[in-house]
Each structure stands twice: as C-alpha cells, then as structure tokens.
Amino acid sequence: xxxxxxxxxxxxxxxxxxxxxxxxxxxxxxxxxxxxxxxxxxxxxxxxxxxxxxxxxxxxxxxxxxxxxxxxxxxxxxxxxxxxxxxxxxxxxxxxxxxxxxxxxxxxxxxxxxxxxxxxxxxxxxxxxxxxxxxxxxxxxxxxxxxxxxxxxxxxxxxx
Amino acid sequence: xxxxxxxxxxxxxxxxxxxxxxxxxxxxxxxxxxxxxxxxxxxxxxxxxxxxxxxxxxxxxxxxxxxxxxxxxxxxxxxxxxxxxxxxxxxxxxxxxxxxxxxxxxxxxxxxxxxxxxxxxxxxxxxxxxxxxxxxxxxxxxxxxxxxxxxxxxxxxxxxxxxxxxxxxxxxxxxxxxxxxxxxxxxxxxxxxxxxxxxxxxxxxxxxxxxxxxxxxxxxxxxxxxx
Numbered sequence: 119x120x121x122x123x124x125x126x127x128x129x130x131x132x133x134x135x136x137x138x139x140x141x142x143x144x145x146x147x148x149x150x151x152x153x154x155x156x157x158x159x160x161x162x163x164x165x166x167x168x169x170x171x172x173x174x175x176x177x178x179x180x181x182x183x184x185x186x187x188x189x190x191x192x193x194x195x196x197x198x199x200x201x202x203x204x205x206x207x208x209x210x211x212x213x214x215x216x217x218x219x220x221x222x223x224x225x226x227x228x229x230x231x232x233x234x235x236x237x238x239x240x241x242x243x244x245x246x247x248x249x250x251x252x253x254x255x256x257x258x259x260x261x262x263x264x265x266x267x268x269x270x271x272x273x274x275x276x277x278x
Numbered sequence: 279x280x281x282x283x284x285x286x287x288x289x290x291x292x293x294x295x296x297x298x299x300x301x302x303x304x305x306x307x308x309x310x311x312x313x314x315x316x317x318x319x320x321x322x323x324x325x326x327x328x329x330x331x332x333x334x335x336x337x338x339x340x341x342x343x344x345x346x347x348x349x350x351x352x353x354x355x356x357x358x359x360x361x362x363x364x365x366x367x368x369x370x371x372x373x374x375x376x377x378x379x380x381x382x383x384x385x386x387x388x389x390x391x392x393x394x395x396x397x398x399x400x401x402x403x404x405x406x407x408x409x410x411x412x413x414x415x416x417x418x419x420x421x422x423x424x425x426x427x428x429x430x431x432x433x434x435x436x437x438x439x440x441x442x443x444x445x446x447x448x449x450x451x452x453x454x455x456x457x458x459x460x461x462x463x464x465x466x467x468x469x470x471x472x473x474x475x476x477x478x479x480x481x482x483x484x485x486x487x488x489x490x491x492x493x494x495x496x497x498x499x500x501x502x503x504x505x
Contacts, residue, residue, distance in 0.1 A: 122330045130452075133430050134460040140426060141463075144419050150330075174452040199455055199477070220459025221470045 123237060125165040127153040128181065129197070130172045134220070138167070145230055146237060157181065161188040165233060170198035170205065170217075178217075179208035186212040193236040195229055284404050285326075287336040287360065288312045289319045289350060291343050295389070299337065302393055306401065315344045323359045333360040334404045337387075340367035340378060348381035355382025362403055366391075430464045434499050441496040447485040450492070451477065457495075472498050 125142060129135040135153035142151045154160060157172045159181060166185045170178030178196045185194050194214040198205065199221065209217055216232055218225035286303055290296040291314045300310045311333075313319040319338075326332055336354055340347040347365065354360045365378035368389040375386040384403075387396060437453065445453075457473035476491045 131456040131460055133426070133433055134456065134463055136426050137423075137430075137460070137463045140419065140422055171452065171455050174448045174455075197459065199458055199474070221462045221474055223462065226463075 122148055122150050123164040124150045124152070124162065125167065125233070126160065126163045127151070127167045128155075128157070128159075129153065129167075129169040130155050130157075131169075134169075142230075142233070146233065148237065149233075159184050159188065163189060163192060165193045165195070165236065167195045167197065167229075169220075170196055176205070179205050179212075182209055182214045183212045193233070195232065284334040285309045285311070285331070286400070287319065287322060287333040289314075289316070289336065289342065289347065290339045290366065291315065291341075292339070295339075298393060299396075302397055303400070306397055308400075314342075316342055316347070316350050317344055319350055320353075323354075323357075326359060332358060335362040335364065335400055336360045337364045337366055338383075340365055340369070340374070348377055351378065351381040351383050364400075427464060430460065431503065434466075434469075434503060438496050438499050438503075441492040441499075444488070445492070447480075447488060450488055451480060454480065454491070454495075466502050469495075469498055469502055 127135045127138055127142075129138075132153070132155055135155065139151045139153050142149060149165075152163075157175070157177050166182075166189070168178050168181045168185070170176055178198055182194050182196055185192060194212070196205075196209055196214055196217045197220045198217050199219060206217065215236070216229065218229045284307075286308045288296050288299050288303075288310060290299070290312070293314075296312050296314070300312055303310050311322050313322055319336075323333075338347045338350055338354075342350075347367075351363055351365060354363050363383050364385045364387055365381070365383035366387045366389060367374055367378065370388045378386050385399070437457070440453075454473045454477040458470050458477065461467070461470035461473060472495065476495060480487050480491050
C-alpha cells in the first residue's frame with residue numbers, strides 16, 4: 119500500500135471547501151484531505167489548494183510564496199476569480215502549478231488532472247520508476263506556458 | 279508484471295518457505311516484506327505506521343524463534359496495521375487451529391501447503407476486502423454529499439435574508455466572490471453566473487450599484503430555491 123498523501127484546501131468559504139474536499143476524496147481515495155478557513159499557513163502538506171480571496175483580501179500570491187518556503191516540493195494550486203498580471207507573475211515565480219477559476223467547470227477538471235499527474239509522478243518515484251524525462255519536463259513547461267498565455271489573452275480581451 | 283499495489287507481510291523463520299512465498303507473491307504483483315521473528319515484524323509494522331500505511335495481509339507462522347505467533351496475531355487483530363491475517367503452522371490439530379482463530383487469524387493454513395491454492399486464496403481475499411471497503415466508502419460519501427447539499431440550501435436561505443438589508447461594499451463583493459465558486463460546485467449554475475456578472479458590474483459602478491446587486495441576487499436565489 120502506498121503512502122497516503124496530504125492535501126489542504128485553504129478557503130474562507132466552508133461550503134466551497136467542504137464540497138471540494140468531498141469531491142477530491144471521491145476522486146483520490148489515497149489522499150487525506152483537510153480544509154482550513156484562515157490565511158495563516160499550516161505546514162506538512164503535499165498539495166496546497168489556495169483561495170486568492172480571503173474575506174475580500176487578495177492574498178493568494180503571498181500564500182503561494184510562503185508555501186514554497188515551507189514545502190518546496192509541494193504542489194501549489196491557486197483558485198481565483200480574476201487573473202491580474204501581477205498575480206500571474208508572482209505565481210509563475212514561485213512555481214505554482216496553476217491558477218483556476220472557481221466558477222468554471224472546465225477549470226475544475228483541469229485542476230483534478232493536475233493533482234492526478236502529481237500523485238502519479240510521486241507514486242512512480244517512490245516505486246523506483248524512472249522520473250519524467252527531460253523531453254517530458256520541457257513538454258510540461260511548454261504546456262504550462264501555453265495555458266498561461268491563453269489565460270492572459272482571455273483576460274486582456276475581457277478587460278478591454 | 280501487473281502490480282496489485284497490495285502489501286503482504288510474511289513472518290516466517292524457515293528461509294526456504296519464506297523465500298518461496300515471497301518470490302511467488304512478488305511474481306503475482308504483490309509487494310512483500312519478510313520478517314523472521316516477532317521483533318522483526320514489529321519493526322516493520324512500526325515503520326508502516328510511521329508512513330501512515332498498513333499491510334493488506336499478514337502470513338504469520340505460529341512457531342517463531344522469539345515467541346508464539348499467536349501473540350503477534352492478537353496484536354495485529356487489535357490494531358489497524360493489517361486488514362487480513364493468516365496463521366501458518368505444521369500443527370494440523372483442531373486445538374491449534376482453534377487457538378489461532380481465537381487469537382485473531384482469519385484463516386489457518388497447515389504446512390505443507392499448496393502454494394498455488396494459497397496464492398489464489400490471498401488474491402481473492404485481498405480483492406474482496408477492497409470491494410467491500412469501496413462500497414462502504416461510497417455510501418458514506420453519498421450521505422456526506424446529501425448533508426452538504428442540505429447545509430448549502432440553508433446557507434442560501436440565510437444569504438437571501440442577509441441581502442434584504444444594506445451591507446458594506448467589501449462584504450458584498452466578498453459574498454459575490456464566494457457565491458461564484460460555491461454555487462457552481464453545488465450545481466446552481468445560474469446563481470454562479472449571475473454572481474460573476476454582478477461582481478464585475480459592482481467593480482465598474484462602485485457602491486452606488488450595491489442595492490441593485492442585492493435585489494437582483496436575492497430574486498435569483500429565491501427562484502433557484504423554489505425549483
């Protein structure tokens with residue numbers, strides 16, 4: 119039996135966090151899912167799902183940067199309704215894996231896929247399977263950049 | 279080789295037996311740990327507990343150099359370290375079998391045993407337990423989902439009441455932000471889309487638009503709840 123991985127949802131809305139936690143547990147029974155409705159950061163998790171908006175304050179980028187300091191190998195995902203350039207820039211710099219819109223069902227599916235890939239990658243490494251090749255890594259970065267650009271273009275169009 | 283991902287603990291001091299069991303189980307896709315003594319088994323179990331993991335099945339020889347395997351079976355049955363326990367012994371007497379089952383063994387295997395039949399039985403046992411656990415989980419998930427949905431409906435009723443009176447601009451923006459995400463997750467797509475739209479318009483027009491936002495949102499929530 120493989121080691122259980124720990125995921126935390128940091129969101130000020132307990133209703134959103136509760137249902138998201140349930141959906142994650144149903145999709146990934148090997149995950150221990152917790153939720154937390156304050157903006158101070160608990161350590162010791164493999165995956166962090168962070169809300170950008172805490173009671174009206176935009177603190178997702180700051181939280182992501184702090185996670186990177188206390189859990190350098192963790193997967194960081196940010197949930198945000200808006201995609202300001204400053205937020206994207208800070209998230210890219212701290213190697214956040216993605217930023218997703220809470221109200222978009224397509225984004226929800228993408229987030230699930232990202233978590234699955236992370237769990238698979240970690241499981242393979244534990245079982246001694248060769249980690250991703252350089253080509254695979256480059257392809258991952260390319261896909262990520264493509265996604266960021268798509269989102270930036272969408273945001274630019276929406277604002278103008 | 280197809281990996282089952284299932285972990286088996288073999289506690290057996292006769293090397294030829296443990297090697298045969300280990301090699302055959304590994305070939306079948308199981309992950310196997312072997313201990314020759316009770317002390318060695320306890321170390322492996324503690325390591326598993328530290329990793330927040332456990333064994334799916336333990337094969338425990340009753341006669342071990344540092345004690346009675348029945349004692350280990352008793353420890354295993356009283357803990358969450360192992361799902362299924364098999365006792366293995368050369369003693370085919372009814373009394374020995376009864377003692378092992380009383381100590382917490384799920385099955386009693388007498389030596390010499392048919393290795394193929396034993397592996398088939400282990401595969402069936404571990405697989406069957408997995409299905410039972412999955413069904414139990416599914417039922418508890420459905421129950422939790424229903425409870426969350428009920429709580430959310432009550433939450434929407436409370437929001438409707440809250441929106442009847444003026445509220446600070448920042449609190450209204452935060453409420454719209456929360457509704458965008460949560461309403462989508464609970465299947466209230468119209469509320470989510472409306473909250474998104476109202477949030478943008480509130481940002482564009484400022485606090486003067488608050489009253490219209492509250493009224494529009496309240497009406498939509500009422501309609502959604504009446505459906």
